[in-house]
Amino acid sequence: MSTSAAAKANHATDDDSQSRSIAAVERAMDVLLYFGRSGQPDLGVTEIATALNLTKAAVHRILTALRSRDLITVDPVTRRYALGHAAVALGRAYLARTDLRAMAAPELRQLAEQTGETATLSLRRGDTRLYVDQVVPDQELRMEVTLGIPYPLHAGGSSKAFLAFLPEVEIDSYLDRHPLQQLTDKTLTEPAKLRKELTAIRKRGYATSLGERQAGAASIAAPIFDHDGHVVAVLSVAGPSARFKPEQGETVQSLLDAAGRISAQLGYAG
Numbered sequence: 001m002s003t004s005a006a007a008k009a010n011h012a013t014d015d016d017s018q019s020r021s022i023a024a025v026e027r028a029m030d031v032l033l034y035f036g037r038s039g040q041p042d043l044g045v046t047e048i049a050t051a052l053n054l055t056k057a058a059v060h061r062i063l064t065a066l067r068s069r070d071l072i073t074v075d076p077v078t079r080r081y082a083l084g085h086a087a088v089a090l091g092r093a094y095l096a097r098t099d100l101r102a103m104a105a106p107e108l109r110q111l112a113e114q115t116g117e118t119a120t121l122s123l124r125r126g127d128t129r130l131y132v133d134q135v136v137p138d139q140e141l142r143m144e145v146t147l148g149i150p151y152p153l154h155a156g157g158s159s160k161a162f163l164a165f166l167p168e169v170e171i172d173s174y175l176d177r178h179p180l181q182q183l184t185d186k187t188l189t190e191p192a193k194l195r196k197e198l199t200a201i202r203k204r205g206y207a208t209s210l211g212e213r214q215a216g217a218a219s220i221a222a223p224i225f226d227h228d229g230h231v232v233a234v235l236s237v238a239g240p241s242a243r244f245k246p247e248q249g250e251t252v253q254s255l256l257d258a259a260g261r262i263s264a265q266l267g268y269a270g
Contacts, residue, residue: 024062027052027054027058027062028062028065028066030052031048031052031054031059031062031063031066032066032071032072032087034048034051034052035072035081035082035083035087036083036267037269038051041082042075042078042080042081042082043080043081043082044079044080044081045059045060045063045079045081048063048081063081066084067084069086070084070085070086070087071083071084071086071087072084072087073085100121100123100132100224100232100233100262101121101132101133103262103265103266104121104133104224104233104235104262105133107119107235107258107259107261107262108120108121108133108134108135108235109135110254110258111135111235111237111254111255111258112135112136112137112237113137114250114251114254115137115237115239115251115254116137116139116239117137117142117143117237117238117239117244118134118135118136118137118142118143118144118145118237118238118239119134119135119235119236119237120133120134120145120158120235120236120237120238121133121134121233121234121235122158122159122162122221122233122234122236123232123233124153124162124231124232124233125150127152127153127174127177127178128150128151128152128153129150129151129153129158129159129162129234130147130148130149130150130151131145131146131147131148131149131158132147132148133147134147141240141243142239142240143217143238143239143240143244145238151213152178152181152183153174154174154178154180154181154187154188154194155180155181155183155184155187155188155209155212155213156183156209156212156213156214156219156221157207157208157209157212157219157220157221157236157238157246158207158219158221158234158236159213160197160198160201160207160209160221161201161206161207161221161222161223161231161234161236162223162231162234163198164197164198164199164201164202164207164223165201165202165223165225165231166231171195171198175191175194180194183212183213183214184211184212184213184214184215185211185215186209186210186211186212186215187212187213188212205222205223205256206220206221206222206252206255206256207220207221207222208220208221208246208247209221209246210241210246211241216240216241216242217238217239217240217241218238218239218240218241218244218245218246219236219237219238219239219246220236220237220238220246220247220251220252220255221234221235221236221237221255222234222235222236222255222256222258222259223259224259224262224263224266225263225266225268225270226263226266226267226268227266227267227268227269229268229270232266233262235255235258235259235262236255237251237254237255
């Protein structure tokens with residue numbers, strides 16, 4: 001074989017080897033990603049092989065490689081596999097770098113455009129919540145919120161959306177610590193009535209307010225969940241109560257869809 005022919009043969013062999021290596025990496029990524037989207041705490045080799053159309057031998061080899069880097073762990077008794085601490089660390093690193101304001105910004109713009117009202121993003125700070133961003137519509141009569149001011153969790157749509165989706169023990173603790181201050185004549189100040197309202201919010205997936213925090217204002221708010229199902233933010237649409245009827249038209253679905261898309265980006269699969 002000539003020198004040039006040998007070089008071509010070696011080059012072809014290198015290309016084949018590289019292609020096989022890339023394919024092996026892609027299969028390993030597919031297996032790892034399947035753990036993230038399956039919704040199950042652990043998986044067996046057969047389940048993974050069936051879902052990804054791989055042989056059980058190939059899946060076993062991939063899992064062995066992932067285990068060597070602590071991306072996957074195995075229960076020695078059940079022989080079922082779960083995400084390892086290295087995979088969890090990757091997820092936490094992503095979340096630590098996630099800017100919720102940047103993530104929510106396109107959704108706020110779209111909500112304001114769709115509804116013709118003000119779209120807001122709120123974050124929780126201890127026993128309060130505050131607006132951190134808003135998109136205001138081009139209307140002469142419109143709602144405009146003040147960013148960075150803390151509000152109690154019992155008054156208003158965004159506040160109730162946070163409170164409603166907390167564990168019951170946290171709701172109890174909040175009510176024990178705080179008297180239900182009356183901000184307007186519409187504010188819920190009786191714990192029993194507030195608890196009933198929070199139950200209704202959890203069932204329908206969103207909160208509404210007609211002048212509970214600010215007289216003359218109407219709002220509808222939906223929670224944003226992280227990968228663990230915790231409420232990390234709230235989206236809302238607000239407008240003058242004389243014009244804006246929160247549960248009319250397509251506002252509810254638009255809001256829930258927007259909150260759902262952001263939650264999905266945070267890894268929520270509920």
